[in-house]
Amino acid sequence: MDVNDARFEDDGRLLQLMIAGEEHGFVALYQKYQGPVYRFSLHICGIRHIAEDVTQETFLSLIRTPQNYHFDRGPLLLYLFGIARRLVWKTAGRERLYEEFDNDRELPVSLPDFADDFARQHEAMRLRQAILSLPRKYREVIVLCSLQELSYEEAAVVVGSAIGTVRSRMHRARQLLLRKLTEGGSEVAAARSDSFLRYGRGLDYDL
Amino acid sequence: MTCDEFEQDLVDSSRCRSGGDGWLLRASKAAVIQAHVENCPVCAKKMAEATRLQDALDRLRASTMHLRAPAAVERNLLDAFRQQAARRRTSVGRASGWRFVWLSAAALVLLAAGLRLYSSLPTKSPLKSENNSKGSKLEIQLPSSPGLSGAAKEAFRKDAGALADNPVTVSSRRVARADKPISRRLARNAAIPPSDEFFLNGGGSVVRVTLPFSSLTAMGLPVRPDLSDTRVTADVWMDPFGAVVGIRLVPAGARAD
Numbered sequence: 001m002d003v004n005d006a007r008f009e010d011d012g013r014l015l016q017l018m019i020a021g022e023e024h025g026f027v028a029l030y031q032k033y034q035g036p037v038y039r040f041s042l043h044i045c046g047i048r049h050i051a052e053d054v055t056q057e058t059f060l061s062l063i064r065t066p067q068n069y070h071f072d073r074g075p076l077l078l079y080l081f082g083i084a085r086r087l088v089w090k091t092a093g094r095e096r097l098y099e100e101f102d103n104d105r106e107l108p109v110s111l112p113d114f115a116d117d118f119a120r121q122h123e124a125m126r127l128r129q130a131i132l133s134l135p136r137k138y139r140e141v142i143v144l145c146s147l148q149e150l151s152y153e154e155a156a157v158v159v160g161s162a163i164g165t166v167r168s169r170m171h172r173a174r175q176l177l178l179r180k181l182t183e184g185g186s187e188v189a190a191a192r193s194d195s196f197l198r199y200g201r202g203l204d205y206d207l
Numbered sequence: 208m209t210c211d212e213f214e215q216d217l218v219d220s221s222r223c224r225s226g227g228d229g230w231l232l233r234a235s236k237a238a239v240i241q242a243h244v245e246n247c248p249v250c251a252k253k254m255a256e257a258t259r260l261q262d263a264l265d266r267l268r269a270s271t272m273h274l275r276a277p278a279a280v281e282r283n284l285l286d287a288f289r290q291q292a293a294r295r296r297t298s299v300g301r302a303s304g305w306r307f308v309w310l311s312a313a314a315l316v317l318l319a320a321g322l323r324l325y326s327s328l329p330t331k332s333p334l335k336s337e338n339n340s341k342g343s344k345l346e347i348q349l350p351s352s353p354g355l356s357g358a359a360k361e362a363f364r365k366d367a368g369a370l371a372d373n374p375v376t377v378s379s380r381r382v383a384r385a386d387k388p389i390s391r392r393l394a395r396n397a398a399i400p401p402s403d404e405f406f407l408n409g410g411g412s413v414v415r416v417t418l419p420f421s422s423l424t425a426m427g428l429p430v431r432p433d434l435s436d437t438r439v440t441a442d443v444w445m446d447p448f449g450a451v452v453g454i455r456l457v458p459a460g461a462r463a464d
Contacts, residue, residue: 018288021292021295021296023285023288023289023292026284026285026288027285030281030284034275034276034280034281035272035274035275035276037276038274038275038276039271039272039274042271042274043271051276052276052277052279052280055276055280056276056280056283056284059284060284060287063284063287063288063291064291120266123263123266124263124266124267124270127263127264127267128267142264146261146264146268147264147267147268147271149268171217174257174260177260178256178257178260181260181263182256
């Protein structure tokens with residue numbers, strides 16, 4: 001996904017329409033970006049209703065304070081990712097104190113054709129679990145770069161870090177993912193559950 | 208290529224994009240990397256793992272591309288947007304109303320300030336200097352007054368005819384009473400016609416007096432401070448009640464009647 005693509009050039013016009021109260025301006029922006037924002041939130045937190053809430057709150061923020069977005073700071077999608085990132089960590093951290101995670105319930109209900117066999121579904125599930133078991137700083141860069149197809153530069157804008165930091169985190173995230181995937185599904189699930197509990201107690205960890 | 212260089216290349220160029228600039232697809236590096244991994248089983252293993260992971264991530268991305276937020280989210284957001292738009296319209300209308308009030312108030316203030324400034328400006332002197340063959344003469348010029356009765360006009364014309372030759376020689380003159388006296392207020396504001404004469408309406412008299420210039424300030428005439436003690440001769444028009452209605456300054460060399 002190249003956010004500098006021509007598809008994004010009219011974001012400013014749509015935003016102006018939205019600010020002027022034109023509903024179709026907002027609808028166009030929502031239709032354009034709700035998918036990426038929702039998927040980003042879902043990949044980060046793994047909980048569907050949190051992803052829905054985060055998506056809603058992200059666009060509500062755009063509705064209420066559109067003036068907070070500045071074109072010179074990057075494309076609108078990166079701004080939305082930044083809002084969603086803050087919200088998802090805030091919401092997920094709050095909810096994890098009270099709620100037990102249910103993998104089966106929260107995973108996507110359908111997979112496309114290439115993953116229609118059991119092995120690939122199982123692989124996808126393991127990969128999702130492995131991603132969700134990553135520490136926060138590694139998880140968000142792997143989601144942004146590998147699942148949202150942002151470049152390092154764009155991911156650096158979203159997470160507010162230097163490009164070099166994103167690059168090194170990405171490398172470390174890949175190493176962690178490979179290790180978790182080769183260790184086996186049961187270990188990944190255990191690691192995920194362990195990280196979940198530690199995060200819930202507010203004790204962030206670093207592998 | 209060394210193993211460290213391979214590792215660094217893996218870090219630097221293992222871009223997230225599956226196509227285009229992914230490190231495995233970079234043609235410039237492909238040959239060098241391939242040559243290295245053929246001779247280095249450790250790096251070959253790393254390369255295989257990275258490829259496998261990238262493929263898995265690509266499949267996961269593709270498997271979730273269809274995911275969208277539920278329609279309920281869009282409905283909620285549209286409701287919120289409409290409410291926000293309505294609030295903005297209301298606030299804009301309220302702001303316009305306040306803007307109108309403030310502009311009106313500002314206009315009134317400016318008008319008041321303008322009037323005050325205008326009133327504080329030095330008024331145009333009612334004294335008009337005129338030179339003629341018979342010497343200089345100062346005459347009070349007041350605005351013309353409408354509503355003078357026909358009898359008053361007739362009295363003026365009679366008086367004006369008598370005084371036309373020497374308007375400054377009138378020392379005291381009883382003037383004809385008008386058949387219909389005008390009010391005291393009108394008489395105070397009545398004009399002395401733009402001729403050489405006083406117009407006496409509703410009775411009264413003209414008295415020649417000598418008084419200091421400073422006395423003229425009480426009649427609303429501007430007086431220079433350095434001339435306030437200078438005495439001046441003037442014909443004063445007094446109404447039947449003794450109030451001063453008009454005044455005409457008489458040059459010092461003017462002959463009395």
